[in-house]
Amino acid sequence: xxxxxxxxxxxxxxxxxxxxxxxxxxxxxxxxxxxxxxxxxxxxxxxxxxxxxxxxxxxxxxxxxxxxxxxxxxxxxxxxxxxxxxxxxxxxxxxxxxxxxxxxxxxxxxxxxxxxxxxxxxxxxxxxxxxxxxxxxxxxxxxxxxxxxxxxxxxxxxxxxxxxxxxxxxxxxxxxxxxxxxxxxxxxxxxxxxxxxxxxxxxxxxxxxxxxxxxxxxxxxxxxxxxxxxxxxxxxxxxxxxxxxxxxxxxxxxxxxxx
Amino acid sequence: xxxxxxxxxxxxxxxxxxxxxxxxxxxxxxxxxxxxxxxxxxxxxxxxxxxxxxxxxxxxxxxxxxxxxxxxxxxxxxxxxxxxxxxxxxxxxxxxxxxxxxxxxxxxxxxxxxxxxxxxxxxxxxxxxxxxxxxxxxxxxxxxxxxxxxxxxxxxxxxxxxxxxxxxxxxxxxxxxxxxxxxxxxxx
Numbered sequence: 382x383x384x385x386x387x388x389x390x391x392x393x394x395x396x397x398x399x400x401x402x403x404x405x406x407x408x409x410x411x412x413x414x415x416x417x418x419x420x421x422x423x424x425x426x427x428x429x430x431x432x433x434x435x436x437x438x439x440x441x442x443x444x445x446x447x448x449x450x451x452x453x454x455x456x457x458x459x460x461x462x463x464x465x466x467x468x469x470x471x472x473x474x475x476x477x478x479x480x481x482x483x484x485x486x487x488x489x490x491x492x493x494x495x496x497x498x499x500x501x502x503x504x505x506x507x508x509x510x511x512x513x514x515x516x517x518x519x520x521x522x523x524x525x526x527x528x529x530x531x532x533x534x535x536x537x538x539x540x541x542x543x544x545x546x547x548x549x550x551x552x553x554x555x556x557x558x559x560x561x562x563x564x565x566x567x568x569x570x571x572x573x574x575x576x577x578x579x580x581x582x583x584x585x586x587x588x589x590x591x592x593x594x595x596x597x598x599x600x601x602x603x604x605x606x607x608x609x610x611x612x613x614x615x616x617x618x619x620x621x622x623x624x625x626x627x628x629x630x631x632x633x634x635x636x637x638x639x640x
Numbered sequence: 641x642x643x644x645x646x647x648x649x650x651x652x653x654x655x656x657x658x659x660x661x662x663x664x665x666x667x668x669x670x671x672x673x674x675x676x677x678x679x680x681x682x683x684x685x686x687x688x689x690x691x692x693x694x695x696x697x698x699x700x701x702x703x704x705x706x707x708x709x710x711x712x713x714x715x716x717x718x719x720x721x722x723x724x725x726x727x728x729x730x731x732x733x734x735x736x737x738x739x740x741x742x743x744x745x746x747x748x749x750x751x752x753x754x755x756x757x758x759x760x761x762x763x764x765x766x767x768x769x770x771x772x773x774x775x776x777x778x779x780x781x782x783x784x785x786x787x788x789x790x791x792x793x794x795x796x797x798x799x800x801x802x803x804x805x806x807x808x809x810x811x812x813x814x815x816x817x818x819x820x821x822x823x824x825x826x827x828x
Contacts, residue, residue, distance in 0.1 A: 458663075458670035460775055491774060498767070573773065574781030577789045620774025 404431040404502075404633060405557040410512050410521065416602045416612070417507065417575065427512050432505060433630040435548040435559040436484035436567060437496065439476040442467075445496050447474055452492055462489040465623045482547040484565045484628040490620045493568050497631035504570040505632035507615075511608075514562065516555040530604055536563025537607045541626050562607070565628040572615035642680065663689075668775050669801035673768045675733070678745035679756035685772075686801065692824035693729050693797045697769075697778050699736035699788050700748050705810070709792055710752050712810040716821055717758075719813070724825040730759045735773070735780050735788050737766040777806070796820055 409429040416423070446452050446467075453474065454467040465487050471477030488496075490504070497503050505513070517523035517532075524530075549559045561567075569575075602608060618627070663669050669686035676682045694713060698706035710732070717728050734740035745761040748754075754761070764772060773780055773790075780790035796804045796817070804824060807817040 457665075459666045460668055460670055491771070494770070503767075570770070571781070573770075573779045574789075577779055577781040577791070616779075619777055620771070 403434055404631075405434055406431055406635065407509070407513055407556045407558075413508070413512055413515075414522075414602070415508050415511055416605070416608050425508055427508055429635040430505070430509050431633040431635055432509065432513055432556070432558060433502075433632070434553070434557060436565060436628050436630045437493075438482050438548055439470070439485045440481040442485040442488065442496065443470075443474065443476050443481075445499065449495070449499065452495065457492070459621065461491040461495075461621055463621050463623050465625075466492065467623075469625075482549075483545045484548050484560070486545070486565055486625055486628045487623040488628065489623050490568055490572065490618060492623075493629040494570070497629075500631065502631035502633045504568055504629060507569040507571050507575060509632055510561075510567065510569055513554070513556060513558055516558075518552055518554055521555055524602065524605060533562055533605070533607055537610075539563060566611055566614055566624075566626050568618075568627060568629040569615060570632075572618065573620070575612050575616040646680075664800050664802055666803070667801035668695075668797060668803065671771055671775060673764055673772060675760075675762040675764045675768075676742045677760040677762040678742050678749045679760060680742075681760055681762070688729070688731065688797075689799065689801055691727060691729060691799050692804075692821075693731055693801075694794060694821070695731045695733070695776060695797060696792070696794045697733045697735050697773060697776065697780070697790065699734050700740045700744055701736070701786065702788065705790075705792055707752070708810050709794065710754070712813070713794065714752075715813050716818055719818060720821070720825065724822065725758075727825045728758055728821075730754075732759070732761045733769070733772050734761065734763050735769055735782075735790055736786075737764065737769050739786070796824060798824060 407430055409427060411426040412424050413427050414423055415425045450456055451458075452461075454462075454470070455473045457466060466489060467473075467485075467487055469477075469480070469487055494504050512521075515522045515524050517526070517529050520526070546564060548564070551559060553559050554561065614624075614627070618624070663686070667689075669689050671685060673685040674683070675685060681687075694716075696709050696713070698709055713730050717725060717730075720728055734745065740761075740763055742763055745763065749756065749759060749761055772778075776793055776795050778791055778793050780788055782788055792808060792810050794807045794810065794817070796806070798804050805817060805820040807814045809817070
């Protein structure tokens with residue numbers, strides 16, 4: 382009985398893993414409350430988009446590198462990825478056993494975007510990720526729900542020092558998306574500009590670089606420490622930087638949706 | 641003007657043909673970026689291989705910092721010897737893929753009296769804007785009203801497209817940067 386259950390679970394998780402590169406639709410969200418100022422307010426009309434169900438895995442990235450050898454860790458240009466790129470793999474073209482279904486990390490923004498472009502996709506925009514991550518299993522915006530806040534806090538309080546979990550282990554959210562919280566930090570298409578100030582009159586000597594502190598972020602979401610951490614982390618990454626805790630998934634424009 | 645563009649394109653083609661050796665791993669020319677400039681140039685980023693290059697990013701309707709970047713680069717140009725000036729090359733890539741076309745960038749070049757033989761104001765695709773900015777370490781953000789906020793960095797590439805030095809000081813001449821430009825333009 383237990384064997385059958387385990388087999389069933391394995392099959393289900395395999396289905397999830399192999400379907401992890403499939404895209405789910407996320408409907409348009411008008412008036413979405415973003416943590417980032419959008420013009421004069423924090424409300425943004427986010428057009429519908431598509432997003433992969435789970436982060437890209439080591440196995441998927443391995444397949445990509447095999448067909449795109451310029452992205453091998455021993456071939457890659459240093460302007461595209463730093464010295465730690467894919468350093469956890471057992472060789473340039475092989476992940477090594479036991480890590481296939483983990484989300485791929487130690488990939489740079491350049492590498493991630495190239496992977497997504499190779500399948501006609503792109504990295505998600507910051508605000509798209511926000512919309513996706515605001516949803517729990519049954520509400521499109523659960524961010525005010527104390528239960529949700531607690532669950533998120535629990536996920537993010539797990540230490541990153543242990544081995545990464547496989548993708549697709551938890552429950553999917555309202556949009557059928559897995560692992561938006563607490564597994565890895567996921568990159569965004571427009572991450573480098575997240576903290577760029579919105580007032581050109583303050584641009585004088587470039588020495589006092591145009592970056593804000595927390596001042597311009599919406600304080601209505603201040604309990605969501607993980608959002609602030611994510612902004613701080615992603616905006617500090619240069620295009621070739623890699624990090625053990627940073628990975629990605631891809632997104633696409635919804636066909637026939639005008640931006 | 642067309643003749644200049646033709647000559648420039650031919651010279652650049654010659655440079656490209658001349659060096660087929662593999663690019664250094666830290667060369668920005670590893671990236672495939674197609675660009676069209678106000679002076680008629682229509683080619684790839686790596687077509688600039690073979691000579692040092694000053695690169696920055698801006699956009700046409702930028703009214704404050706971008707003119708400063710251009711003035712700054714002109715200030716360095718003035719401080720070059722005649723010989724160095726003939727090798728002084730600037731590539732300004734537009735952050736505004738939507739609105740800045742080679743045509744409209746002609747207007748910007750005219751406004752600032754930029755010599756089309758040495759100044760390239762280029763349009764690249766929106767995707768490539770991100771990649772260029774990534775390579776150059778320029779952070780930017782597009783706003784709904786069409787304005788673009790961005791950090792200001794001028795990068796000096798050697799003839800192989802490797803970053804030699806960068807300057808964020810655009811309100812005045814940075815002597816370290818100035819010396820680096822001299823050095824690059826003299827090494828021939």
